[in-house]
Amino acid sequence: MKRTGNGRWTSPQPLWLIAAIFAWLLVTAWARPLMAPDEGRYASVALSMLHSGDWLVPRLDGLPFFHKPPLFYWIGAAAMAVTGPVEWAAxxxxxxxxxxxxxxxxxxxxxxxxxxxxxxxxxxxxxxxxxxxxxxxxxxxxxxxxxxxxxxxxxxxxxxxxxxxxxxxxxxxxxxxxxxxxxxxxxxxxxxxxxxxxxxxxxxxxxxxxxxxxxxxxxxxxxxxxxxxxxxxxxxxxxxxxxxxxxxxxxxxxxxxxxxxxxxxxxxxxxxxxxxxxxxxxxxxxRRKDGDARPRLSDxxxxxxxxxxxxxxxxxxxxxxxxxxxxxxxxxxxxxxxxxxxxxxxxxxxxxxxxxxxxxxxxxxxxxxxxxxxxEAPPATRLRLPAGQAVAADDQVLMLDSYFYEIPFYWNLRKPVLVLDDWKAAATDTRDNWRKEIVDAGRFEPARAASTLVDRTQLAATLCVPHTTWLVGPSNSQLTNPWLTHAQLVAAHQSVAAWRFAGSATSDPRCLDVETAAPTPSFPQPTPQPATGTNGDD
Structure with a gap:
């Protein structure tokens, strides 16, 4: 806004002002990681829409997610189709x-x-x-x-x-x-x-x-x-x-x-x-006391x-x-x-x-x-795979007793992840949390949910297969999952860690047995990787 010679104030050109508004709002949109759970959830749903090619049904971990309609996901998926999975596009x-x-x-x-x-x-x-x-x-x-x-x-x-x-x-x-x-x-x-x-x-x-x-x-x-x-x-x-x-x-x-x-x-x-x-x-x-009555409200x-x-x-x-x-x-x-x-x-x-x-x-x-x-950056946003390691097309990703919304976005995963939990108990839990979101989504497509939500009784059949499984969970997961001694710790950041499990070339259902396992060398705690690695990093 500027002053003219007659003392009046003139408006800037609307197009320039609107451009300035968007430039200001974009100025730091790239600067911070996604926050959990909301940003990770909605960004991952949009990325899943892009990767799946299904632009009608919003999906959380491959399951219909009808908490909200699709406009946000349409815009986010279209932006990421051009830029890839980066924060400002999400x-x-x-x-x-x-x-x-x-x-x-x-x-x-x-x-x-x-x-x-x-x-x-x-x-x-x-x-x-x-x-x-x-x-x-x-x-x-x-x-x-x-x-x-x-x-x-x-x-x-x-x-x-x-x-x-x-x-x-x-x-x-x-x-x-x-x-x-x-x-x-x-x-x-x-x-x-x-x-x-x-x-x-x-x-x-x-x-x-x-x-x-x-x-x-x-x-x-x-x-x-x-x-x-x-x-x-x-x-x-x-x-x-x-x-x-x-x-x-x-x-x-x-x-x-x-x-x-x-x-x-x-x-x-x-x-x-x-x-x-x-x-x-x-x-x-x-207010200024100028003696005038307060003006009436305009329309x-x-x-x-x-x-x-x-x-x-x-x-x-x-x-x-x-x-x-x-x-x-x-x-x-x-x-x-x-x-x-x-x-x-x-x-x-x-x-x-x-x-x-x-x-x-x-x-x-x-x-x-x-x-x-x-x-406020959640630990999962900093969990990067080491340089030279990546999730291959035939690999599967399994999350242990939790769902980290940011991982599909930052690892640029093209397939739904598997989630290990007590799903029978989760189905009767009325609390508003990540389990309820996934269970509710699974009710729309039970067959797909059955292949995605892994119960502990299915763990050996899921992991003892002739291809690699990447595991993500709390860094102390070995306390409740002793079979993790068979897996290689590849990354850790604060309270979250990732392991690589080679599976079983013969599909031996005993591949998780701790008692019969050979002594496993201890792995040093990895140094947190910089945010310049592969798999969806900026």
Missing amino acids: RLPSILGAGVAASALFLFLRRWSTVRQALLSTVVLVTTPFFFLGAQFANLDMLVAGCISATVLLAAAAALARERAEPWRALLAGAYLFAAAGLLAKGLIGVVLPVGVLLIWCLVTRRAAVLRLSVWLPGWALLLLVAGPWFVAMQMKYPEFFDYFVITQHFRRFASSGFNNQHGFWFYLPVLAGFTLPWFAWVLVP IDWLMWIWLAVIVVFFSLPRSKLVGYVLPALPPLAYLIAQRVLAGRSMEALLPRLRATTLASAAVCVACVAAITIY
Whole structure:
């Protein structure tokens, strides 16, 4: 934004600003390993989609994974088809969602508010640590937040344009298109939340006539044409799909208390206040006492307040809460913070403080990425095979009593791994964990699950075969699996290790017998390998 000779402020070219937004959001997306479990899970599902060639059914370890729809995986798989399994490509869906949200906010406010409100709101949004980190986290929250934001803003722009006899149909069609994308990104909230925001806004601002836009038939036809085929295809292929995806993953998860991360109703208030510092501190600055009455809320003010309230209240109702759920509330919060900053103040007086706050907030964003890179990297992301060793096409990979979501991504595995566990007990376990995810996925394809999920009674038949098995598990796995004395320790990092088991050329079922085994030389603990090895390393 620059000042002209007549004292007015002009906007930068929108295309340049949007390009700058995406460049900023990409700047550190490559810098840190994937975090467990979410980033490893979603990145590996996307990579599995690419390797399998099945772009319809999302698969976790080869089994149908219907926790969420496929849009995130489609974007991630398409990116990795070009770049290979690298972190920034795995995070590209989130970056796109954040870029869409910030761009839509700027373009909407540039047209329906003021240039400086539009630009400052966008700067606040993209330099807020909560938003920046959400954009660089490979899960579905930021992607659906971008879809929700674009839906709300395009629909509101269509309503305002229709009142002024301006072209509005293209805007409304765009709103329905992003609602379809939100439905494919994370399910019903991609439609329900924007509709809730817009209906309340129309009622509060007395736009009853505009409510007819919510039943615009061409828009609904577009939404069903874009989002409908995938849901229909999954229901036809898997009759249990509707009950699991809609009833369990939407309604039961919303109402039940049996899921992880339970918090009180107040949870998101400190989250929004703390994770948006230093910008949120402007809310605490006293208003200027200039003697004028506080201005009435404009239509845009009402939209932003209602949008913020609907998102926060909706996600505060269920007991299970994750920080990322409330990301769709950040665009309206950025607008309200920017409005508070600008209220009754000249830009000339504000510019030094705005520059300082912007630089401080951007520095916090980068510092958070650096801190996570140093202190929060899960051990499995650092587990690399030594140079010269790789998983061959005929080899199999077996995980011991755990599932390390990051291994298929970092080892660039093209086949599902085998997982050793007590699967009969896991089938009756109702806790929300990795076992339940895999067991639920296996119910859609029991035959494939039977060949992937290995019970201890099947261990000898699985390992005593004439080809190599790579084993991954906790570094102390030998305490519960003494047969590991037959395997060669090839890599270790902190609490995770990898072994190479040669199998049995004669398929001797006694190849795991510890009592009859020849003395096995002890192997020195390997030095952790640098991140420049083979098998999917950068």
